[in-house]
Amino acid sequence: MLQGWVIASVSFAYLGVLFAIAYFGDKRADAGRSVIANPTIYALSLAVYCTTWTFYGSVGRAASTGIGFLPIYLGPTLMAGLWWFVMLKIIRISKANRITSIADFVSSRYGKSQLLGGLVTVIAVIGIIPYISLQLKAVSNSFTILLHYPEIVMPARAGAQPLLQDSALYIAMILAAFTILFGTRHLDATERHEGMVAAIAFESLVKLLAFLAVGIFVTFGIYNGFGDIFDRAELVPKLKSLMTVADTGASYGSWWSLTFLSMLSIMFLPRQFQIAVVENVNERHLARAIWLFPLYLLLINIFVLPIAVGGLLHFPDGSVDADTFVLTLPMAERQEALALFVFIGGLSAATGMVIVETIALSTMVCNDLVMPVLLRWKALRLQEEQDLSWLLLSIRRWAIAVILLLGYIYFRAAGEAYALVGIGLISFAAVAQFAPAIFGGIYWKGGTRQGAIAGLLAGFAVWIYTLLLPSFAKSGWLSLDFIREGLFGVALLKPQQLFGLTGLDEISHSLFWSMLANIGCYVAVSLRKRPDVVETSQGTLFVDVFRHTEGAERSRFWRGSAQVQDLLPLIGRFLGPERAREAFLAYARRRGLASLEQLQANADLVHFAETLLAGAIGGASARVMVASVVKEEPLGIDEVMNILDEASQVRAYSRQLEQKSRELEAATAELRAANERLKELDRMKDDFMSTVTHELRTPLTSIRAFSEILLEDPKTNLANRRKFLAIIVKETERLTRLINQVLDMAKIESGNAEWHTADIDLHEVIEESLAATSSLFGDKRIRLEKLLAEGVPRVRADRDRLIQVMLNLLANAVKFCDEDRGCVTVRLSAGSDAVRVDVEDNGPGIAEADQHTIFEKFRQVGDTMTAKPQGTGLGLPISRQIIEHFGGRLWVESNPGRGATFSFILPLNREGMGQEERTEK
Amino acid sequence: MNRAIITGQRLAAVFLLGCVLFNYPLIALFNKPGELFDIPLLYLYLFGVWAVLIGLMALTIERRKD
Incomplete structure (x- = not known):
């Protein structure tokens, strides 16, 4: 059933579906209803990281190194934890500067240097082309294998077939056409391709499902689950060793270096940068991707080892390449549909990678390599062209075609020299060279253009010498002597044992030396001289991006004069006149202006135009183009520093x-x-004054009234006279008492009272007070109960003041006692740290609400309007002040209708008395 | 912003935890022949840690309140 035409038509149908998705995505994007504005789709599209290298190659690597395939996926998982800081910053910077590729990023950071952009582009292209050829090889191999179904035949050595019968060539051509259709349908100022992202997300789903399908089939269909496969592997010594890492320092070293390498790759592979940064619709989508993307990696790796072991068990003679187990196992079991599905999965892994990678590379080649050269080439008279957008598009299309052609040529030439995984790691090591310049660029303001160029050149050179040239040698293009003997026969220069360093695998070895050279040169050269004006301003904008997202800051670094009539046509030449006009109009409207004529060509507008242009032709070229139509006054480094x-x-x-x-x-x-x-x-105070005067007036009024009677009526009989005089005397006494109390209160409150502190016996104090009030008790026929404990310790207090308190409490008790069967109980008791005195009456009691107010000045319980007040209203407040002065407490407990108990305690210990002493006068 | 920084720090902590768990010397503890639940020890350990790390990151991200 699996004839060539079936496979081909299913493949084309699949590509047709992809194209339909992309077309639909673009349509929706144009209509403003983005399909990819969704964190899950963003996370899925990031899985473009998993290429055929994962799909077919992981099993191959697992078959030879066992669990050693994993670090390549553990690294990205770890890195995802840092995305919250690092990736977010890169995205923010790129959006603020309309950065469209990794080359643009580096060149913009280091003073919009065209040289640097070109250098990054060259490194990326050279580093990535083998990786693209890997995809071609995988698709072509899997196609050939599937074609021979039901036999399992390993494809002949690549390049052995005549050119026109080589399926890889047609695959490369189809992919080129497809990518051109996808990626360069129109020129977008932001270089975003929503339709393409939607298709990539779909492809990620397809390849995951295909791989899981094979995994489940092999694990549970051919064998009886994980346990069964691993049990069988236990019996074969060669397979048993796959379950562990060789227990040597070197293998742990390469474990770590592969993890590290993949951490850098997930950030700096051009396709990852394209998807994660350039195609990012909304920064918030990053959050979900931080855990969803690692989860994807986990899922696609679960079955790798079981498939590898299953394949090795199934084809024990080694006649089948382990890289093809994913496909050959279903074929050997006669599962046609599954085999076809796997092929489609592999195809989706390859197309996803090739499409995104070539789009990213073609943008870089166009903006950072070709355009700068063309724009300088005066003979082309490009400066006079009215519309260059066609030129940009066609450069990109050609770039895509050339890159795929180069990939194919490498495939034909390199052939079978390397297993799939080897090529991928060489590419990883190449893009890792961007790490120092980019990490340094976003966290260190001191990095300079020369430093970045030196670092990149040094790292790249070491990479070529220690990794690329040896791979050429192994492919037979160079003499192997160069590897075995070293350059010019110098042993220290052996490319894979540089300066005699042994004990590392070739990737770790190359990574170590290239990073050492790269970081060393970057830092050393950067420190050699102070960053210049543009480097300083760009450095600040990149490093402090979270502080100046408004863009107002950036235009401060520009001074000069410009004309809208110059800027608009310039932008129009690259974006197309119509789109440029629209962009300018939108800008004017945001500023609240009605038309283009009202636009002021100030620093903000120049900046806006430059950013707009940067989206189309890259930051460095945009700088040059804008500078060509505006008059700029260069800022001195001092001025920039001043601004900063x-x-x-x-x-x-x-x-x-x-x-x-x-x-x-x-x-x-x-x-x-x-x-x-x-x-x-x-x-x-006002209340107090009015109450005091009111209280004073009452006795005064009665004194005056009786005095007047006596004065005006001399005939008053003696008995009445005596009676009136007695009243006058009593009222005078009351007046005196009141005034004394007010003065007393004022003294205590102001802290001017006199205290005569001594050790006193409360027993005596109580007896004395009772003696003084005995007449009161007698008059009212009130029973007195004394419950005085013996041997109560002495307390330190003022004897006269305590008597004053007792008299007050006793007088109150008598006053409010039951009229017929009055009874007052006085209790004295000693606790461990205080002495307590209670005075209990059996009167009407005090309502809960009044229990606080009676301690306020001039507050008397009962209706003062109808009942004559029975005291001055100062007795209790004064008593409380006195007790508190000695560190004690005075309070009342009462249930209405059952009498009231006034109690106070005085502390026994002498602590705190010192404080009291000080307030004494 | 403060909450975002806390989230970032939690994620960075997961990163550091992962760096320790996925490397020598801890990995050497599990790098020996032998099986648990019929699964080779190292394989089980790596995938287990991996799943836990993803779980931690998911928890940190999805339960944040900003």
């Missing part, structure tokens, strides 16, 4: 200001509270 200092000073000031305003708020709140308190005190 000013900016940082302003920030410092604003921080100080915030701090001050917070302090001010706190102070205001305190003042407000104090003011409230003062107002309250003032009100209390």
Whole structure:
């Protein structure tokens, strides 16, 4: 059933579906309803990381190194943990600067250097082409194998077939056509390809499902689950060793270096940068990808080892290449549909990678390699062309075709020299060279253009010498002597044992030396001289991107004069006049202007135009083009530093200001509270004054009334006279008492009272007080009960003051006692640290609500309007003050209807008395 | 912003945890022949740690409140 035409038509149908998805995605994007504005689709599209190298190659690698295939997927998982900081920053920078490729990123960071952009492009192209040829090889091999179904025949050595019968050539041509259709349908200022991303996400799903299908089939269909496969492997010594890593320092070393290498690759492979950064619709999508993408990697790797072991068990004679187990196992079991599905899965892994990678590379080649040259080539008279957008598009299309052609040529030439995994790692090591310049660029302002160029050149050169040339030698293009004997026969220069370093595998070896050279040169050359104007301003914009996202800051670095009539046509030449006009109009509207004529060609507009242009032709070329139509006054390094200092000073000031305003708020709140308190005190003072005067007036009125009677009526009889005089005397006494108490209160409150502290016996105090009030008890016929404990320790207090308190409490008790069967109980008891006195009456009691107010000045329980007040209303407050002065407490407990108990305690210990002593006068 | 920084720091902690768990010397503890639940020890350990790390990251991301 699996004739050539079936396979071919299914493949084309699959590509047709892809194209339909992409077309639909683009349509929706044009309509403003993006299909890829979804974090899950973003995460799936990131899985373009998994190419045929994963799909077929992982099993191959697992068959030879066992669990050693894993670090390539563990690295990205770890790196995802840092994306929150690192990737977010790169995305933010790229969006702010309309960066469209990794070359553009590096060149923009280091002063919009065309040289640097070109260098990055060259490294990327040279590094990636073998990787593309790997995809061609995988698809072509799998096609050939499937074609021979039901026999399992390994494909002949690549290049053995005549050119026109080589399926890889046709595959390369089809992929080129497909990519051109996908990637360069129109020129977009942001270089985003929504339709393509939608198709890539779909492809990620297909290849995952295909791989899982094979995995499940092999594990549970051919064998009886994981346990069965591993049990069988246990019996074969060669397979048993696959379950562990060789227990040597070198194997742990290469484990670590592969993890590290893949951590860098996930950031800097051009296709990853394209998908993760350039095609990112919304920064927030990154969050979901941080865990979903590693989960994808986990899923696609679960069955790798079982398939590898299963394949080795199934084809024990080694006649079948382990790289093809994914396909050959279903074929050997006569599963036609599954085999076809696997082929499609492999095809999707290959097409995904090739499409994104060549689009990314073609953008770089166009913007950073070809355009700078063409624009400088005066003979072409490009400066006079009105519309160059066709030129940009056709350069990109040609770039795609040439890159795929180069991939094919490499495939024909390199042939079978390397297993699939080997080629992939060489590419990884190439793009890892971007890491120092980019990480340094976004976290270190001191990196300079010369430093970046030196670092990249050094790292790239070491990579060529230690990895690329040996791979050429192994392919037979160079003499192997060069590897065995070293360059010119010098043993120290052996490319895979440089300076005699042994004990590392070739990737770790190359990674170590190239990183050493790269980082060393980058740092050393950068430190040699101060960054210049553009480097400083770009460095600040990149490193501090989270501080200046508004763009207002960036235009501060530009000074000069420009004309809208110059800028608009310039942009129009690259984007097309119509689109340029639209962009400018949108810009004008955002500024609240009605038409283009009102636009001011100020620094902001120049900056806007340059960013717009950068999206189409790259930052470095955009800089050159804009500079050609505006008059610029160069800023001196000192001026730039001043601007930066000013900016940082302003920030410092604003921080100080915030701090001050917070302090001010706190102070205001305190003042407000104090003011409230003062107002309250003032009100209390007023209340006090009016109460005192009211209290004074009552006795005064009666004194005056009786005095007037006596004065005006001399005939008053003696008995009445005596009676009136007695009243006058009593009222005078009351007046005196009141005034004394007020003065007393004032003294205590102000702390001016006199205290005569001594060790006193409360027993005596109580007896004395009772003696003084015995007449009161007698008059009212009130029973007195004394429950005084013996041997109560002495307390330190003022004897007269305590008597004053007792008299007050006893007088109150008598006053409020039951009229008929009055009974007052006085108790004295000692606790471990305090002495307690209770005075209990059996009167009406005090309502809960009043139990606090009776301790306030001039507050008397009962309706003062109807009942005559029975005291001054100062007795209890004064008593409380006295008790508290000695560190004690005075309170009341009462249930209405069952009498009230006034109690106080005085502390026994002498601590705290020192404080009291100090307040004494 | 503060909450975002906390999330970032939690993720960075997961990164560091992963760096330790996926490397020598811890990995050497499990790098020996032998099976648990019929699965080779190292294979089980690596995939187990991997799943836990993904779980931690998912928890950190999806339960954040910003």
